[in-house]
Amino acid sequence: MARLTIRLSDERQQALKDTAAASGKTIGALIEESLDAYGIKTKARAESIVAKARQRANLAEEKAIALANREVQANRQQQ
Numbered sequence: 001m002a003r004l005t006i007r008l009s010d011e012r013q014q015a016l017k018d019t020a021a022a023s024g025k026t027i028g029a030l031i032e033e034s035l036d037a038y039g040i041k042t043k044a045r046a047e048s049i050v051a052k053a054r055q056r057a058n059l060a061e062e063k064a065i066a067l068a069n070r071e072v073q074a075n076r077q078q079q
Contacts, residue, residue, distance in 0.1 A: 016030065038076070039072055039075055039076045041072075046068070049068055050064050050065055050068045051064075053067055053068050053071075
């Protein structure tokens, strides 16, 4: 697993720490959840979404990718 160093204000860092403690999760888990909520997916997860979309819709790969991209964009705009 990769390590990442980021700079946060003291107030933001404390809020993140407090939220992690209150929810019983690690700071890393909160960041992972936030990235998912923001629509940032790993390549494997994106490929999985496309494969499921193709299977359900019986689409060619090119059309399935286009559909997945539209869905991701719509999801990001809603957030």
